[in-house]
Amino acid sequence: MQPMRNYANPTEFLRLADVLVPIAAAITGLLLALGLYLSWFVAPPDYQQGETVRIMYLHVPAAWMSLFVYAVATSAALGTLVWRHPLADAAQKAAAPLGASFTFLCLVTGSIWGKPMWGTWWVWDARLTSVLVLFLIYLGLVALWQTIEDPGKAARAAAIFTLVGAVNIPIIKFSVDWWNTLHQPASVFRLGGPAISGAMLWPLVVMALAFTFLFLTLHLMAIRNEILRRRLRRLALLAVDAEDHAPDPSWEAALER
């Protein structure tokens, strides 16, 4: 056991995170305020969809983030498997629930948008279905993290599953597209209408940036929490080792938290 060597880099990271988190949070707040103002008050209503089009400014960035977070998780998974880096473990673990949340946000806003546009909360459209499967993969990943007790083993198992998922997601996407064209005419869902105009594009870009910074902030904070949680666990284990007799109940209760 060489805790000093193991924690050398995470300590650096903690110092860096303490500086970066407030900055990223401030940028997130500014961009969100600007993006929401633009999308609610400045962007024009769509000539077909009216005011309901404004939900796009939440929906589309969430959809982008659902894939972006998976890309982040995949690189972290490579870090875990190739370099066995404890920081990569923490980055992986922190990314999974965030990705699931963005995907859920994408599904919910899509559903709310779909009700006035398509007249139904849910259709088995190719895109919706692929995103739903992506959501299921995220949930499986979170479940895997929660089930395996040893953090190192959980990290490697989750990394392998993340990579398997990364190979499978394009295949699933392709399959679902094929299935959809076979079963349903694609023309029904071509309601998107005209190519997006500049007045709508700018709020969308700002919102996408805001979501990216929101993810960065939350990810940094979650990694920091994970490192601290692991340290606590390690300290607790060392403390238990140091004591010859069984640990007293109050110490155990502290561990549970």
Added chain:
Amino acid sequence: MTLYRPPRSPLAALFLREIRVGRRIGGGSMLGVIFFLVLVTLTPFAIGPDLALLSRIAPAILWLSGLLATLLGLDRLFQADYEDGSLDLMLTSRTPLELVILTKCAAHWVLTGLPLVAAAPLFGLMLAMPAQDLWRIALSLLVGTPALTLIGAIGAALTVSLRRGGLLLAVLILPLSVPVLIFGVAAAAATESGLLPFATPMMILCALTLLALVGAPVAAAAALRQAGS
């Protein structure tokens, strides 16, 4: 037993061992077929005895039942070996772990997948499928179920150290089975008239199985190594 000759390669020995153990434990291959039959029997109770409707959705029912039946016993694929220590022998042996996994999957498929393939035409008749379409469901299951077993092996390897990994295993691998299900059902539901093509989904199904044949043992081996270390 005097006539028993030791097999030549370790993989052949492993295959025979898996078959023997699999047949002795848990009713062997018949149980999977019985489960398949139960699922097929329940369907008309759920959606009504309308033969026209049943024959239309029969490929879907058979494929879904096949998917669920393949899950049977999958959580024990590596777990029994993990518990009694055989897995450590496999990890330290000179035979590549990927081939060991492929062999175990082959044995598992012979015990669970192959009986389903054999029983599928009969169950298709029970669901009012036209007799001339039955070979499609059998062929699509024959090609597709190995992929399901192989994808399942990844999940089984990831959950090997968990006491109750069965549910997690299903949650992990069923979303990954979506492509196999899509193309399997598409191949099985193809019509003679050519309105719904058969060759295209069938060939993609073959491709998926070949991909799983190459990729899944590598992923499962990586998962088993991390669990064993």
